[in-house]
Amino acid sequence: MRWLLVAALVGSMGGAARADEPAALMSGAGADATSANCNACHTSDYIIMNSVFLTAAQWTAEVTKMRKAFGAPIDDTTAAEIAAYLAAHYAVAAQP
Amino acid sequence: MRRRHVIAGAGAALVASPSMAGESTRIPGGLPDGTRSIARFVNLPGKRRMLRLTDRPPNYASPVNVFSDVVTPNDRFFVRYHLDSVPAASDMENWSLSIGGDAVQRPVTLKLSDLLDLPQAQVLAVCQCAGNRRGLVEPHVPGVEWTDGAMGCAVWRGPALRDVLKAAGVKPEALEVWLGGADKPLMEGTPAFRKSLPMEKALDGDTIVALSMNNAPLPLLNGYPARLIVPGWTGTYWMKHLTSIEVSTQPLKNFWMQTAYRVPAGLFPVDKPFVSQATETTVPITELVVNSVIAAPLDGEEVERSGFTISGVAWDRGAGITRVEVSLDGGRNWLGALLEGPLGPYAYRRFSFQTGSMRPGSYRLMCRAVSQSGEKQAERMKVNPGGYHNNVPGAVTVVVS
Numbered sequence: 001m002r003w004l005l006v007a008a009l010v011g012s013m014g015g016a017a018r019a020d021e022p023a024a025l026m027s028g029a030g031a032d033a034t035s036a037n038c039n040a041c042h043t044s045d046y047i048i049m050n051s052v053f054l055t056a057a058q059w060t061a062e063v064t065k066m067r068k069a070f071g072a073p074i075d076d077t078t079a080a081e082i083a084a085y086l087a088a089h090y091a092v093a094a095q096p
Numbered sequence: 097m098r099r100r101h102v103i104a105g106a107g108a109a110l111v112a113s114p115s116m117a118g119e120s121t122r123i124p125g126g127l128p129d130g131t132r133s134i135a136r137f138v139n140l141p142g143k144r145r146m147l148r149l150t151d152r153p154p155n156y157a158s159p160v161n162v163f164s165d166v167v168t169p170n171d172r173f174f175v176r177y178h179l180d181s182v183p184a185a186s187d188m189e190n191w192s193l194s195i196g197g198d199a200v201q202r203p204v205t206l207k208l209s210d211l212l213d214l215p216q217a218q219v220l221a222v223c224q225c226a227g228n229r230r231g232l233v234e235p236h237v238p239g240v241e242w243t244d245g246a247m248g249c250a251v252w253r254g255p256a257l258r259d260v261l262k263a264a265g266v267k268p269e270a271l272e273v274w275l276g277g278a279d280k281p282l283m284e285g286t287p288a289f290r291k292s293l294p295m296e297k298a299l300d301g302d303t304i305v306a307l308s309m310n311n312a313p314l315p316l317l318n319g320y321p322a323r324l325i326v327p328g329w330t331g332t333y334w335m336k337h338l339t340s341i342e343v344s345t346q347p348l349k350n351f352w353m354q355t356a357y358r359v360p361a362g363l364f365p366v367d368k369p370f371v372s373q374a375t376e377t378t379v380p381i382t383e384l385v386v387n388s389v390i391a392a393p394l395d396g397e398e399v400e401r402s403g404f405t406i407s408g409v410a411w412d413r414g415a416g417i418t419r420v421e422v423s424l425d426g427g428r429n430w431l432g433a434l435l436e437g438p439l440g441p442y443a444y445r446r447f448s449f450q451t452g453s454m455r456p457g458s459y460r461l462m463c464r465a466v467s468q469s470g471e472k473q474a475e476r477m478k479v480n481p482g483g484y485h486n487n488v489p490g491a492v493t494v495v496v497s
């Protein structure tokens with residue numbers, strides 16, 4: 001019975017505001033490519049949650065992981081664009 | 097596609113009221129700034145006042161005040177998915193569990209009624225995400241930036257996995273049990289979330305296929321209608337929406353076993369190594385480490401000058417907790433806390449400490465636990481790339497005015 005209730009609740013929320021619209025990523029070159037590709041599998045909150053503490057190299061490694069380990073269909077050019085965007089807006093300076 | 101919008105939408109639609117007595121209202125300090133900017137307390141279908149990290153895939157932590165009790169209520173129990181593909185309750189209407197693989201005598205498919213016909217086992221056990229408290233690790237490491245709340249303790253009930261496997265007959269040469277759930281990846285190239293267990297753990301009488309949680313059906317977001325319970329091991333093996341089991345003579349080779357959820361070999365203590373998945377340099381993260389958390393008072397709370405009670409829970413991988421100490425001065429001096437009776441080797445053990453009267457000022461409260469096997473919480477983070485097993489004593493700051 002509990003499950004019927006939950007199902008009903010879920011059903012009633014179909015028209016609710018959607019939190020998975022891309023979160024407010026900072027604007028800049030590559031922001032659209034980043035949202036369009038990354039949001040296929042997860043919200044932009046994943047990016048913001050992991051900021052600001054990764055280096056540019058670590059962001060590049062994350063993009064590579066999404067392509068190689070998770071099979072994100074992103075070509076080399078777009079991947080470079082996304083990595084550059086993340087480095088510009090969500091990275092710390094590399095440690096000397 | 098519809099489902100994910102529904103769940104995500106709920107998070108946005110029902111931002112929880114911040115004025116509930118006894119409830120955490122602060123986004124925990126120590127998390128990365130970016131995490132703090134997106135985290136908020138939300139209500140969800142079947143869940144109340146959870147700390148939202150991400151809606152899609154859904155990752156929600158329990159606020160720390162929930163750990164004032166040994167049993168975590170179903171509507172406060174944490175949620176963790178890797179992939180954006182949560183099945184709907186309606187998808188589970190014709191749920192069945194297939195058992196096959198090269199190490200069974202005869203593949204079978206079991207219905208819910210078949211599982212209910214078996215003897216029902218019950219265990220009170222902590223389910224803790226391997227990455228619990230990752231967000232508090234300094235320097236920060238990438239991943240879901242969890243607080244203390246990626247864990248919970250519940251009464252799990254259902255047939256023992258070894259009794260379920262009898263229906264198919266396990267061959268003596270069996271090496272691992274491979275587990276699959278109903279949540280599937282969206283992308284063709286994304287590895288399905290599958291995990292494996294060594295036979296010894298799979299055949300342990302406390303490893304059960306839970307059909308209920310705290311005497312109610314499992315919440316959808318906690319694995320309805322059936323979830324594997326692996327007491328003493330990290331949550332990654334507790335397969336939600338369990339639909340397939342393969343008993344195999346081979347180690348499972350995939351991203352989730354060979355790349356993710358691994359720690360440097362020898363860094364953390366384990367009673368029974370997962371030999372078939374170990375390499376010379378890394379091993380899969382398996383058994384929990386001893387840990388504890390203060391559930392009250394809350395960080396930033398104003399407390400009585402006449403004295404106040406510090407309480408929380410401690411747990412480990414199944415040896416049991418023998419001692420919990422608290423500090424009122426940021427870890428310089430430690431005092432023994434009162435332990436409530438043990439409720440099982442895999443359960444939280446509640447502790448409390450009553451202070452005397454206190455001078456006005458700010459106090460940094462900490463706790464640390466020791467297990468029956470003599471294991472203590474780490475004084476410094478044992479650095480590992482996944483930020484796993486953070487059991488460095490945490491602190492809450494209170495003010496006496």
